[in-house]
Amino acid sequence: MQIFLPIADIPVNIFLVLAMGLAVGFISGTFGIGGGFLMTPFLIFIGVQPAVAVASVTTHVAASSFSGAVAYWRRNAIDMTLALTLLAGGIFGSAGGVALFTWLRAVDQLDLAIGLSYVTLLGIVGLLMVGEGARAIVRTYQGKPPVLRRPGSHAWFLGLPLKLRFKRSKIYASAIPVLAIGFIIGFLGAVMGIGGGFLLVPLLIYLLRVPTATVIGTSMVLTFLTMVSATVLHAATNHLVDAVLALILMVGGVVGAQFGARAGQRIRSEWLRLLLGLLVLAVGSRFAFQLVLRPEDLYSIRIIEGGP
Amino acid sequence: MNIALMAALLFAALLAGFRPAAAAERLVASLTNHRVMITSNYTGVELVLFGTVESDGASPMRSGPFDIVATVTGPRESLRMRRKTRVLGIWVNTQAHTFVDPPSYLAVVSSRPLDSIAGAETQRRLQLGIADMPLPELINNDIGEVANDPFRAALVRLMRERGLYNEEPNGVTFLTPTLFRAAIALPASVPTGNYSVDVKLFAEGNMIARTDSAFQIVKVGFEQFVVEAAREHGLLYGFATALMAVATGWIASVAFRRD
Numbered sequence: 001m002q003i004f005l006p007i008a009d010i011p012v013n014i015f016l017v018l019a020m021g022l023a024v025g026f027i028s029g030t031f032g033i034g035g036g037f038l039m040t041p042f043l044i045f046i047g048v049q050p051a052v053a054v055a056s057v058t059t060h061v062a063a064s065s066f067s068g069a070v071a072y073w074r075r076n077a078i079d080m081t082l083a084l085t086l087l088a089g090g091i092f093g094s095a096g097g098v099a100l101f102t103w104l105r106a107v108d109q110l111d112l113a114i115g116l117s118y119v120t121l122l123g124i125v126g127l128l129m130v131g132e133g134a135r136a137i138v139r140t141y142q143g144k145p146p147v148l149r150r151p152g153s154h155a156w157f158l159g160l161p162l163k164l165r166f167k168r169s170k171i172y173a174s175a176i177p178v179l180a181i182g183f184i185i186g187f188l189g190a191v192m193g194i195g196g197g198f199l200l201v202p203l204l205i206y207l208l209r210v211p212t213a214t215v216i217g218t219s220m221v222l223t224f225l226t227m228v229s230a231t232v233l234h235a236a237t238n239h240l241v242d243a244v245l246a247l248i249l250m251v252g253g254v255v256g257a258q259f260g261a262r263a264g265q266r267i268r269s270e271w272l273r274l275l276l277g278l279l280v281l282a283v284g285s286r287f288a289f290q291l292v293l294r295p296e297d298l299y300s301i302r303i304i305e306g307g308p
Numbered sequence: 309m310n311i312a313l314m315a316a317l318l319f320a321a322l323l324a325g326f327r328p329a330a331a332a333e334r335l336v337a338s339l340t341n342h343r344v345m346i347t348s349n350y351t352g353v354e355l356v357l358f359g360t361v362e363s364d365g366a367s368p369m370r371s372g373p374f375d376i377v378a379t380v381t382g383p384r385e386s387l388r389m390r391r392k393t394r395v396l397g398i399w400v401n402t403q404a405h406t407f408v409d410p411p412s413y414l415a416v417v418s419s420r421p422l423d424s425i426a427g428a429e430t431q432r433r434l435q436l437g438i439a440d441m442p443l444p445e446l447i448n449n450d451i452g453e454v455a456n457d458p459f460r461a462a463l464v465r466l467m468r469e470r471g472l473y474n475e476e477p478n479g480v481t482f483l484t485p486t487l488f489r490a491a492i493a494l495p496a497s498v499p500t501g502n503y504s505v506d507v508k509l510f511a512e513g514n515m516i517a518r519t520d521s522a523f524q525i526v527k528v529g530f531e532q533f534v535v536e537a538a539r540e541h542g543l544l545y546g547f548a549t550a551l552m553a554v555a556t557g558w559i560a561s562v563a564f565r566r567d
Contacts, residue, residue, distance in 0.1 A: 004350045004496075006527060006534040011351045011496045059553050066557030074565075108390050108401045116398075224557075228550045235546025239538045243549045250553055254560030291398040298393075299462035304386045304406070 007242035008052045014248060016046065021252020025064055028253070029260025030267070031276045032068065032216030034061035034195030034223045037122070037283060039249065048245070050111075055231075055240035056249065061195045062227035063250035064257045065220045071261060072217030079168035079214045082178065083221040086200075089179035090226050093186025098233075101191050108302065115291045117192055122284025125199060128206075129277025136270035158208070169210045169218070177207065186226060195223040198280055212269060332367040335509045335517040336360050337378075342521075344494065345528045352496040355523065357417075361486040361509060375418065375425040375510040376480045376488050377436055382413025382472075383501030389459045405459040406446040412499045413472050414438060417479035417490045425510050434508065434515060438464055438475055471495040500525045 003014045020042050028035035036057050043053035072078050104110040160174035181203050185196040200219045204210040210218070235241040264272060337359030344353055357378055363369035386409055390401040418425060422437050432440050443460055444451045454460065467473035472495070480490040492505075502524055509517040527535055537545045 002349060002351050004346060004348050004531060006531040007538055009497070009499070011349075059549050062550060063553035063557040063560075066554055067560040068557075070558065070561035108388065108404050112398075112400050228553065231550045231553065232543065232546035235538065235549060236542040239542050239545075241538065241546065241549055243534055243538075243545070243552065246549060247552060247556070250556045254556055255564075258560060258564040293399075294394075295392055295399050297462075297466070298391050298399075299459070299466060300390050300392075300401070301463070301466055302388045302390065304388060 003244070003248075005048075005242050005245050007240065008048045008056070008245055010047055012046060012048075012245075017245065017248045018252040020046075021060065021249040022256040023252075025253035025256025026260035026263070027256075027279070028061075028064055028197075029068065029257030029262075030264040031198070031260075031272060031279075032201060032219060032264065033197035033276070034065050034227065035197075035253070036061045036189075036194040036227075037118075037192070037198060037280075040194065041283070041286070043245075048242075051238065052240050052242055052245075055234035055238065056242045056246045058195075058227045058230040058234060059241055059243075059246035060249035060253050062224055062231055063246075064253040065195065065197075065223040065227060067254045068257055068261065069217065069220040069224050072220060075217070076168075077214055078217040078221055079166050079210070080221070081164065082166045082169055082204075082210070082214075083218050083225070085164065085166075085175055085178045086182035086185070086218075086222045087225050089182025090186030090189075090222065091229075093183035093188075094190045094226065094230065094233075095186075096183075097187040097190025100187075104191075112291075114192055115287050117188065118287040119284055119291065121188065121192075121199065122280045122287070125202060126277050126279075126281030126284055129202060129273050130281060131277075133270050133272075133274030133277055137274065140268075140270065166210075169208075169214045171209060173208060181207065182222070185222070189226060189230070195227055197223050198276065332364060333369055333374075333509065333511075333517050334362050334364045335507060335519045336362060337505075337507045337519050337521060339505065339521050339523055342523045344523060344525045346500065346525065346531055347529055348531060350496065352498075353494050355492040355494060356489060357492060357505060357507070357521070358487075358489040359507065359519075360488070361517070370511060372485045372511065374482070374486065374488075375420055376482075376490065377416065377418040377422065377425060377508045377510065378480065378490050378492075379436075379506045379508075380413065380415040380417070380492055381411045381504050381506070383411070383499055383503070384409035385412045385499070386410075387463075389463050391459065391462070403459075405454075405457070407460075407463060408444045408446055408451050410443045410463065411441075412501075413494075413503065414441065414467070415474040415476065415492055417476040417492060419478070419480035419482060419488065421477040422475075426513050426515070430513065430515070436508075438473055470497060472498065494525070498525060500527055 001014050002011045004011045024035040024039045027038065039057045039060060040053050043057065044050050101110065104113045157177045158173040160176045162175040163172060164175045165172045185200050188199065189196045197219050200222065201215055204215050204219065231241060337357060340356040361374050387407050389405050389407065391403045392399040393402045395402065416437055422431055426436065431437055435441055442453060443463065445454050464473055480488055482488045503522060505521040507519050508515050
């Protein structure tokens, strides 16, 4: 059944979009990520303008991360102090990212910047995750007990001034690295059109040593807050949020996320990290091929809103 | 020979030369629909242009054969054509040309291939085909045409691939020697706005009559409501969408609650 999207200005098959929402929702529920880094490329692939895709995906990610956050809230698995400190850094990061986004678009290098940052980030994060997950799996097979808290958990940057106590996560650390991580996530999120969950979760685990019990719930709260503000911002400034598209995506997304969350609880965490790492690597290499292979068409069109 | 006689001869020659162009025929044309409504199940539409050639009543009408060329032009929107080249192993947009207000939709529908209807000079003068359509570019704060521009060729090619630029050399059918109909295909991706239709009547390689028509592509109903809300009340629309996201997330977490 075809439905016309009012802002994206194209007709799409409603069941195709619903299925995409379900699939991405399942993955986001399983791994505790927003899924923007999968959904945005999917939408562009079916013909939605990149700008509309990015803006509408923020709304979809807001809905799926909210339903996830509610579930973690009931289990008391959220560190609100940590989430709000991250958000404080994230707001400034987003502002910087939006400014860079606008400038890159004006000089016709936005696609290149998005491609390069996807390749670099997804490549590094994916490799780290796969390596770490594989080592953990090997350890389990050899019958060694899993390392719960790795040695050297007192990195120098945790000892910086402005110490804060994050009770739920049982860490006492400087606010500076937390704000910095929030800033990086906000910045990259605005430039790449992603919620940043797949980056935030490993950063929190490896740099801040946040225990796995609170890391996903906290990451979902941050994702929800940044994506809600991004939705309002995109709607108010660029008028690019397609509410019809977002609604179809989020209906599929929240349902998929519920099943994904249940699947995620059944899979051992080291396997989860390995699988997510492979997924991240796959998306990263797709962007790498796009940059290196000769494009089908060397020419492309960009419509200039409001004249040259 | 005096000047008066020369002038008279010249006038007579001019009159004789221009006689075929002096309108003895009139062209009447109309569209089946002047408003194309985009609703939630819109997937493109075909408009029909129909018309007839009639005598203007003053002089006898020629018997034909006649040819019709109809040009449909959509709303104009500036755009940038970028070209990628290989830099350090990756493909980067290195060159770009800005086109000033090219039509976002352009269809040239005719009863025969343009080359059989009129000579190259006439085609150029009347801007008949897509190749003769002016597509001005921005060159160092100046606006002008660039001869043999590969960027212009790429623009036309990409627009053709999207079904937005189109030449239909057999799109006009004469039902009788004077009655014709033409189909104008509007794909789903056409932009909303005002479209103009310019219809030209040809005989013996010359344009002998011309008329125009217009239509509008508009969004109606729910689509129109959403677009207006998004454009006019962006902040409110943003809050409403955010609220919708929260509600959907909440409903899902309640519906699937199992603890």
